[in-house]
Amino acid sequence: MTVIPPVGLGTWKASPGEVINAVKVAIDAGYRHFDCAYLYENESEVGEGIQYKINEGVVRREELFIVSKLWCTFHKKSLPGKDNMPLDHTGMVIPSNTDFLETWEAMEELVIEGLVKAIGVSNFNHEQLERLLNKQNLRIKPITNQIECHPYLSQKRLISFCQARDVSVTAYRPLGGSSEGVDLIDDPVIKRIAKKHGKSPAQILIRFQIQRNVIVIPKSVTPHRIQENIQVLDFELTEQDMNDIFSLEKNLRLATFPTTENHKDYPFHIEY
Numbered sequence: 001m002t003v004i005p006p007v008g009l010g011t012w013k014a015s016p017g018e019v020i021n022a023v024k025v026a027i028d029a030g031y032r033h034f035d036c037a038y039l040y041e042n043e044s045e046v047g048e049g050i051q052y053k054i055n056e057g058v059v060r061r062e063e064l065f066i067v068s069k070l071w072c073t074f075h076k077k078s079l080p081g082k083d084n085m086p087l088d089h090t091g092m093v094i095p096s097n098t099d100f101l102e103t104w105e106a107m108e109e110l111v112i113e114g115l116v117k118a119i120g121v122s123n124f125n126h127e128q129l130e131r132l133l134n135k136q137n138l139r140i141k142p143i144t145n146q147i148e149c150h151p152y153l154s155q156k157r158l159i160s161f162c163q164a165r166d167v168s169v170t171a172y173r174p175l176g177g178s179s180e181g182v183d184l185i186d187d188p189v190i191k192r193i194a195k196k197h198g199k200s201p202a203q204i205l206i207r208f209q210i211q212r213n214v215i216v217i218p219k220s221v222t223p224h225r226i227q228e229n230i231q232v233l234d235f236e237l238t239e240q241d242m243n244d245i246f247s248l249e250k251n252l253r254l255a256t257f258p259t260t261e262n263h264k265d266y267p268f269h270i271e272y
């Protein structure tokens with residue numbers, strides 16, 4: 001059975017020039033999980049960093065869990081060409097009309113052929129996940145549902161739904177990202193709890209997910225932050241800390257993918 005390492009390195013917006021070093025630092029710091037996507041335009045450089053550490057003998061390929069993603073435009077193609085995210089004349093993403101159950105069958109083949117170890121979904125709401133799990137002749141269950149998750153969007157219902165069905169959850173944007181006007185890292189409640197434990201606010205935000213059995217993929221290209229973000233197994237948040245963090249809920253979704261709102265499977269039209 002594939003086990004996903006609980007803390008992975010996010011790579012979105014990590015420039016190709018920076019990400020090679022970030023990956024090397026991360027492997028030295030103990031990361032064994034890398035979250036990537038064709039759309040991030042830096043997968044080759046992530047691979048370069050990994051190859052470097054394999055050649056150095058620091059890590060073996062089979063110890064690593066490396067994620068890639070198939071964007072909704074490409075459900076009929078296996079290897080997208082140069083046109084990264086085709087848009088129509090109004091600037092909206094031109095989606096694929098493929099039924100995602102059909103896409104899933106193609107992805108199952110990848111596991112059966114030994115090309116990938118595991119398959120999962122991202123940004124699925126509970127109805128979509130249910131539809132996939134109820135698919136006739138489902139051969140392989142999704143290993144995880146990767147969703148936006150942090151104290152301002154704690155995703156209690158969707159997480160319970162997934163975990164009750166043995167689908168793990170991976171929290172993306174766990175630190176609130178670098179969105180303007182949102183400063184989760186500076187939230188007074190997070191800062192107070194961080195001070196109490198002698199940890200950084202980022203470590204509190206990451207530990208919060210781990211204590212909910214949620215896998216978490218903070219992104220950083222800054223060596224000391226990369227190291228800090230995985231040092232989260234030597235302390236524990238109290239029940240009171242967890243409740244205080246849950247009380248920050250604002251139902252604030254930061255990643256809304258506005259250019260895909262017309263897609264037939266746009267997942268955020270329903271509550272969870």
Ligand SMILES: NC(=O)c1ccc[n+]([C@@H]2O[C@H](COP(=O)([O-])OP(=O)(O)OC[C@H]3O[C@@H](n4cnc5c(N)ncnc54)[C@H](OP(=O)(O)O)[C@@H]3O)[C@@H](O)[C@H]2O)c1
Nearest residue numbers: 010011012172173174175176177178202218219220221222
């Ligand atoms: N499936 C999806 O649709 C989806 C969508 C969004 C993201 N993701 C994945 O999830 C990953 C994480 O989400 P994200 O990148 O949006 O946001 P995030 O990890 O919440 O935040 C990243 C930001 O936090 C900063 N940071 C990292 N560690 C820090 C620390 N210890 N103290 C202070 N600041 C810190 C980073 O700066 P520096 O890098 O400058 O250090 C960066 O600006 C992505 O990289 C991507 O792999 C997936």
